[in-house]
Amino acid sequence: MERALNSPELERFAKEFAANPAYRLAQNAVTKTSIDDVALDRAVVTSIDHSVSHLLDDWGVTNQKKSGRCWLFAGLNLLRVGAAQRMGLKDFEFSQNYLLFWDKLEKANHWLEAMIETAERDVDDRTVAHLLNAPTDDGGQWNMFVALVRKHGLVPKVAMPETQSSAETHRMNRGLGRVLRRAARDLRARAAAGEDAEQLREAKSEAVAAVYRILAIHLGTPPERFWWQWMDKDRGFHRDGELTPQEFAERYITIPLDDYVCIVHDPRASSRIGQTYTVEYLGNVVGAPPVVYLNVEMDLMKSLARDAITGGEPVWFGCDTDKMSNLELGLWDAGLYDYSAVYDADLSMTKAERLVHHETLMTHAMLFTGVDVVDGLARRWRVENSWGDEKADKGYWTMNDSWFGEHVFEIAVSRDVLSEELQAALDVEPIVLPAWDPMGALAGLDGHEAKVVDAVPTGLFIGGDWRSAEDGRQLSVEDPATTEVIAEVADASVADGTAALDAAVAAAPTWAATPPRDRGEILRRAYELITERADDLSLLMTLEMGKPLKESKSEITYGAEFFRWFSEEAVRIAGRYSVAPNGATRLLTMKQPVGPCLMITPWNFPLAMGTRKIGPAVAAGCTMVIKPAALTPLSMLALADILTQAGLPPGVLNVLTTSSTGKVMEPLIRDPRLRKLTFTGSTEVGRTLVAQSAQGLLRVSMELGGNAPFLVFADADVDAAVEGAMLAKMRNVGEACTAANRFLVHESLADEFIAKLAQRMSDLRVGRGTEDGVDVGPLVEEKQRDKVAELVDDAVEAGATVATGGNAPDRTGWFYTPTVLSDVPPRARMFREEIFGPVAPVFTFADDDEAVAMANDTEFGLVAYAFTRDVSRALNVAERLETGMVGLNQGIVSNPSAPFGGVKASGFGREGGAEGIEEYLETKYVGLKL
Ligand code: NAP
Numbered sequence: 001m002e003r004a005l006n007s008p009e010l011e012r013f014a015k016e017f018a019a020n021p022a023y024r025l026a027q028n029a030v031t032k033t034s035i036d037d038v039a040l041d042r043a044v045v046t047s048i049d050h051s052v053s054h055l056l057d058d059w060g061v062t063n064q065k066k067s068g069r070c071w072l073f074a075g076l077n078l079l080r081v082g083a084a085q086r087m088g089l090k091d092f093e094f095s096q097n098y099l100l101f102w103d104k105l106e107k108a109n110h111w112l113e114a115m116i117e118t119a120e121r122d123v124d125d126r127t128v129a130h131l132l133n134a135p136t137d138d139g140g141q142w143n144m145f146v147a148l149v150r151k152h153g154l155v156p157k158v159a160m161p162e163t164q165s166s167a168e169t170h171r172m173n174r175g176l177g178r179v180l181r182r183a184a185r186d187l188r189a190r191a192a193a194g195e196d197a198e199q200l201r202e203a204k205s206e207a208v209a210a211v212y213r214i215l216a217i218h219l220g221t222p223p224e225r226f227w228w229q230w231m232d233k234d235r236g237f238h239r240d241g242e243l244t245p246q247e248f249a250e251r252y253i254t255i256p257l258d259d260y261v262c263i264v265h266d267p268r269a270s271s272r273i274g275q276t277y278t279v280e281y282l283g284n285v286v287g288a289p290p291v292v293y294l295n296v297e298m299d300l301m302k303s304l305a306r307d308a309i310t311g312g313e314p315v316w317f318g319c320d321t322d323k324m325s326n327l328e329l330g331l332w333d334a335g336l337y338d339y340s341a342v343y344d345a346d347l348s349m350t351k352a353e354r355l356v357h358h359e360t361l362m363t364h365a366m367l368f369t370g371v372d373v374v375d376g377l378a379r380r381w382r383v384e385n386s387w388g389d390e391k392a393d394k395g396y397w398t399m400n401d402s403w404f405g406e407h408v409f410e411i412a413v414s415r416d417v418l419s420e421e422l423q424a425a426l427d428v429e430p431i432v433l434p435a436w437d438p439m440g441a442l443a444g445l446d447g448h449e450a451k452v453v454d455a456v457p458t459g460l461f462i463g464g465d466w467r468s469a470e471d472g473r474q475l476s477v478e479d480p481a482t483t484e485v486i487a488e489v490a491d492a493s494v495a496d497g498t499a500a501l502d503a504a505v506a507a508a509p510t511w512a513a514t515p516p517r518d519r520g521e522i523l524r525r526a527y528e529l530i531t532e533r534a535d536d537l538s539l540l541m542t543l544e545m546g547k548p549l550k551e552s553k554s555e556i557t558y559g560a561e562f563f564r565w566f567s568e569e570a571v572r573i574a575g576r577y578s579v580a581p582n583g584a585t586r587l588l589t590m591k592q593p594v595g596p597c598l599m600i601t602p603w604n605f606p607l608a609m610g611t612r613k614i615g616p617a618v619a620a621g622c623t624m625v626i627k628p629a630a631l632t633p634l635s636m637l638a639l640a641d642i643l644t645q646a647g648l649p650p651g652v653l654n655v656l657t658t659s660s661t662g663k664v665m666e667p668l669i670r671d672p673r674l675r676k677l678t679f680t681g682s683t684e685v686g687r688t689l690v691a692q693s694a695q696g697l698l699r700v701s702m703e704l705g706g707n708a709p710f711l712v713f714a715d716a717d718v719d720a721a722v723e724g725a726m727l728a729k730m731r732n733v734g735e736a737c738t739a740a741n742r743f744l745v746h747e748s749l750a751d752e753f754i755a756k757l758a759q760r761m762s763d764l765r766v767g768r769g770t771e772d773g774v775d776v777g778p779l780v781e782e783k784q785r786d787k788v789a790e791l792v793d794d795a796v797e798a799g800a801t802v803a804t805g806g807n808a809p810d811r812t813g814w815f816y817t818p819t820v821l822s823d824v825p826p827r828a829r830m831f832r833e834e835i836f837g838p839v840a841p842v843f844t845f846a847d848d849d850e851a852v853a854m855a856n857d858t859e860f861g862l863v864a865y866a867f868t869r870d871v872s873r874a875l876n877v878a879e880r881l882e883t884g885m886v887g888l889n890q891g892i893v894s895n896p897s898a899p900f901g902g903v904k905a906s907g908f909g910r911e912g913g914a915e916g917i918e919e920y921l922e923t924k925y926v927g928l929k930l
Pocket of ligand 1: 661681685686705706736907
């Protein structure tokens with residue numbers, strides 16, 4: 001077999017590659033951007049229109065989250081159509097968690113039975129090894145779905161709602177896997193010791209009991225009976241009273257489930273058309289009818305799917321979803337990507353060859369809910385996915401017919417639509433395929449949120465490499481709306497911190513000498529990449545930080561703009577040449593990069609607070625170590641990935657994520673090789689950092705807390721002021737340093753202003769930031785939510801009146817209801833403390849002097865807002881306000897092309913604008929005698 005790669009051969013490969021301009025072009029493109037973007041066939045994309053001639057769905061999609069329950073979702077999505085109609089509901093969901101519970105328990109029993117049956121075989125036997133590989137995967141098949149519903153019935157979602165583990169199954173599966181593999185070990189040992197099958201089954205029962213416990217702990221206990229009543233879409237009230245799951249299923253399943261059979265298209269030479277197949281050890285409910293596939297021609301499968309849809313019924317199907325698929329567009333087409341052209345390699349294989357050579361298998365199940373028929377033939381299919389409504393057409397995908405032929409494997413249809421011959425074939429004993437046959441693959445792919453999170457690198461980014469923390473530790477990232485852990489990222493130690501600074505120091509000289517245009521181009525490319533990926537980045541941000549998607553999107557735009565702005569500033573760094581006043585010498589000044597910087601950013605703008613620092617540092621030629629907040633590290637990690645793709649050389653940017661913030665940061669701040677510290681965060685931490693930096697006389701920028709006054713003068717346009725107030729208060733759910741913290745309103749306007757603001761605030765919709773139409777997401781963590789509640793309670797105790805809100809809704813997640821408080825006395829804590837939440841306290845004043853005095857009566861000085869129609873009053877007040885920024889008749893000041901920063905306890909230094917880059921430049925003067 002041996003023939004090692006030899007030098008002439010390797011030389012030939014390299015030479016051939018270098019000689020071909022098309023390869024070099026492909027390399028240039030693919031080293032900078034994703035192969036999918038390069039290979040995407042524009043003709044296919046532009047030829048698509050998503051309408052179909054026969055459309056069934058008018059309901060919202062479901063979301064299987066981070067689980068492989070697609071087959072259960074697709075099955076229940078099929079059944080809910082008739083159930084919703086029967087109940088007169090527009091949207092209805094059965095509990096997916098309920099079926100998940102029973103599927104796992106039944107599968108565990110099924111698997112242990114297989115273990116008993118194979119106990120005599122060697123562990124390396126292919127079947128045993130295959131079984132041990134995956135004891136209780138999430139996936140399943142049509143017949144397994146039917147078996148569950150038949151045995152355990154159904155319940156509405158409210159009777160057994162989702163849990164953390166049903167939405168994210170991997171930890172539960174890990175526990176189940178461990179219990180089951182251990183049980184397998186014991187069963188095999190008992191069998192080897194001579195116990196018979198009956199004795200082994202006794203032992204098995206204990207293992208199943210443990211599985212039941214684990215499932216009940218993770219998913220809750222499935223109800224044996226539940227109460228069912230509902231209000232239909234015409235407001236008619238109905239009550240069924242107490243039902244068992246079986247009774248509920250009996251009442252609301254509107255299709256003859258037992259008559260449905262699964263037809264497949266398996267074109268392998270070994271698989272005969274008109275023959276039934278089953279797969280060894282595939283199933284969940286022991287004793288239920290086996291998983292049976294009837295192999296048919298593709299044309300028949302398509303026409304049966306078409307007929308079902310045009311007849312008014314959605315169709316359950318299974319496919320290999322990842323092939324030739326585009327998540328953004330929600331599109332499948334057999335020729336969507338021209339990988340062959342990019343690689344100059346023939347990648348063609350038939351469907352049969354792909355099955356035989358492990359290139360494909362069934363990975364996902366969904367529902368057809370529409371078809372576009374032209375001259376009797378299906379041209380395009382509409383698909384209800386279960387990956388939420390963020391992508392595609394509100395969660396509905398488009399499948400071109402070319403893709404159906406290549407990548408769809410099975411559909412479930414009513415037996416009576418088959419020819420007599422095929423119906424007879426169904427009664428013939430199926431051929432048993434081995435357990436590892438691709439037809440035995442279980443449809444079970446994760447949802448979109450999981451994909452977006454999973455795409456983010458989770459290591460430390462040091463010297464251009466992604467690596468684990470030196471001691472292997474990780475920290476968890478939670479979704480504040482669900483309190484679920486969504487990711488684990490590396491948790492840096494002190495040694496990792498030093499390694500990151502080493503990398504920044506090592507890269508500094510070369511980077512400082514890199515042409516400004518090159519540095520600018522990298523920023524520009526990164527700006528474009530962020531803009532292209534804005535949807536996924538926004539979702540990521542919402543998942544880790546909580547704010548609504550529209551807020552995340554505007555942060556992505558704002559954050560990206562710093563890169564565009566500083567890409568243009570990079571080439572405008574200039575010096576000066578002048579003659580000394582006495583004419584004796586010449587004065588030359590030059591700007592040079594400061595050197596390695598340490599950047600510490602907060603959680604409230606996980607991306608923009610980083611780009612506001614990274615942009616000017618890259619433009620100026622500085623290298624850097626950045627540390628995002630432990631609560632929201634994912635956006636920064638995604639950004640590092642993007643900057644790498646944009647061509648940023650190794651070591652220029654290093655990212656540390658850590659839960660030991662102070663311990664890891666302090667040695668870096670005290671390290672003499674560090675030249676600058678730039679911090680955005682609370683005043684309290686800022687003070688500590690300034691103290692730490694004093695020893696080394698480090699250059700420091702501090703963007704600290706705020707306590708913004710929002711002044712409404714007697715001559716203001718109240719509606720415009722309320723509009724501005726909504727922006728100034730509710731941008732970022734109030735979690736902004738620039739958030740209006742104190743509304744100071746002239747006493748003549750106070751009642752009108754409060755009434756209108758309270759109305760607007762109470763109209764806001766509170767909910768998970770990923771949901772459509774949500775205005776107010778959760779606060780970032782429990783501590784933050786409790787602090788907001790505490791400040792409101794304090795104000796109320798001090799005499800304030802609640803005009804709207806004033807409480808935390810009773811639901812999972814760190815939510816606080818939008819709140820307006822009137823009659824707030826200045827002694828209330830919120831007059832002096834940053835609220836950082838959706839709470840607007842209104843204070844009143846009598847004249848301009850009092851207004852300015854109240855506005856300045858705080859240690860903070862970041863921003864102030866003033867609403868007046870009188871220009872001279874506006875400028876007069878702007879001059880007297882002790883803040884770094886003033887918004888006149890506008891509720892937002894953040895702008896990448898303007899200098900952002902504060903005075904007093906809000907810090908020093910400016911970010912953005914022409915001033916922003918100065919923070920990263922030193923001025924050197926050279927005296928020159930001619
Ligand atoms: P924070 O608690 O001060 O934290 C900010 C950053 O500092 C985080 O990365 C945090 O890390 C880190 N940190 C905490 N203790 C540290 C220590 N001893 N040594 C070194 N780093 C340390 O503030 P936050 O709660 O995240 O953010 C909210 C604050 O930021 C508010 O006061 C807001 O006004 C201010 N802010 C100001 C601006 C501005 O431009 N002026 C902009 C946005 C926010 P961990 O969280 O990982 O521990």
